């Protein structure tokens with residue numbers, strides 16, 4: 338088989354394939370400690386906790 342398509346894809350065929358490449362919104366999860374939005378599988382930037390324990394030193398300044 339030659340590495341060339343025998344027929345040119347129709348526009349509807351191209352578009353129906355492109356329908357699977359939809360833009361996905363960024364996943365945001367809630368921190369169980371301070372309930373602030375954070376990225377999943379990452380240390381919370383607000384309280385510095387991950388996996389139910391303190392990973393980073395707690396930020397002292399409070400607003």
Ligand SMILES: [Zn+2]
Pocket residue numbers: 368369370371372373381382383384385386
């Ligand atoms: Zn937090």
